[in-house]
Amino acid sequence: MRTEIPIYDINNFREYKTQGIVASRFGHYSKTHAHLHSAHRHSFYHLVFFTQGSGHHHIDFKQFEVKPGSVYFMIPGQVHSWSFDEEPDGYIINFSKDYFNSFLSNAGYLQSFSIFSGIADQQVITVPDDTASELAYCFEEILKEGALKGPFGDDLVRTLLLQIFIKAERSTGHKIEAAASSYNQTIFRNFQKLIAEHYRTLKLPKAYAELLYITPNHLNALCKDIIGLSAGELIREQVILEAKRLLINLDLSIADIADKLNFSDHSYFIKFFKKHEGITPEKFRKSNIKQHGK
Structure with a gap:
């Protein structure tokens, strides 16, 4: 019996607007992706913000609580699975390794955030209510942009994503390394x-x-x-x-x-x-x- 951990590529998922990103409400996503409950990996970056629900999330074999206001950031290659006690909802975004390549001159920018450190304890955070409202606004704008065909839409989505990263990182109290190329x-x-x-x-x-x-x-x-x-x-x-x-x-x-x-x-x-x-x-x-x- 083979039980090797499966690896999912971003091409396994329906495109959001352009190649390299998937954005959805988590409630819908969790009902259409049965693999969530078994241990698996991604070849892409993955983040989830919960607005309701309860249960547990295992990242690299460490258990974390699922609750409103919790945000999970994951880098490619990490192993994770979910189990829910109450129906979850919120937002989920997957984006490829090279999604920001043409947008950011600093290729190592994401590595300046502790939320993308690859250390599970630093990648799971609970944000205060005011930050939760700000994050929800950014996620909603990303979902709205997915239905539009306006100019610079992809760049707008990227800037909204960067706002999510920065607001989440600030809420941890960790110092963001502005000089990431130091x-x-x-x-x-x-x-x-x-x-x-x-x-x-x-x-x-x-x-x-x-x-x-x-x-x-x-x-x-x-x-x-x-x-x-x-x-x-x-x-x-x-x-x-x-x-x-x-x-x-x-x-x-x-x-x-x-x-x-x-x-x-x-x-x-x-x-x-x-x-x-x-x-x-x-x-x-x-x-x-x-x-x-x-």
């Missing part, structure tokens, strides 16, 4: 990219520091300054996250997963996983398959 920000983004490429073979900060032409102390200091975690913690979190994603696939044995993650043997992988998660890989697999209805 030296340390650039190094940090490159470090994240290197982790995504090499986490299977490079597991020590020293190896990444060499690739970035900086000292391990400098790498560790800028990671703590930007995201509050050490370089070693970021590497370990990526390894653990990928282990969890692989554990959902029942076709892979624990030994297979240990081999894919380049552990010397599966017993060391089991010890590593249990040390950081508090349970064995097998127990994690069983609990999450049951939880996601696999």
Whole structure:
């Protein structure tokens, strides 16, 4: 039985107005997309703002409450699923990786927001009532624009989206890095990219520091300054996250997963996983398959 996590592309969804974006009321969307309730990934950015409903949302195997005023931001590749106790509604927008490429001169602009950090705890926020009203207005304007054919419509939608990002980020109290292309920000983004490429073979900060032409102390200091975690913690979190994603696939044995993650043997992988998660890989697999209805 294959239970590998499916990946959905933005082309799997009905276009909103132009290629690269889908916008809808969440109530309608949730009724027409049954995959919401099973663990899956997207190849695009994804955000949801709830105005009603209750339940839970799992992002990268962490559980968050669904409630009015909650906003969820996700980057490509993250694993998530939903479960609802009361009928939900609100707004949902999906947009492709290159949706802003022709609009923003700074290709790394979105990475200056903590809501797009890829760290689930920073991507789920609850906004105050005044911000919720402002966000709802922006979403409504985006939906209205989808029915029009006026000039500069696509650019108007992009500016409304940017307003949503900025208003949501401001509500977190986090400092938005205006100088997203600053030296340390650039190094940090490159470090994240290197982790995504090499986490299977490079597991020590020293190896990444060499690739970035900086000292391990400098790498560790800028990671703590930007995201509050050490370089070693970021590497370990990526390894653990990928282990969890692989554990959902029942076709892979624990030994297979240990081999894919380049552990010397599966017993060391089991010890590593249990040390950081508090349970064995097998127990994690069983609990999450049951939880996601696999």
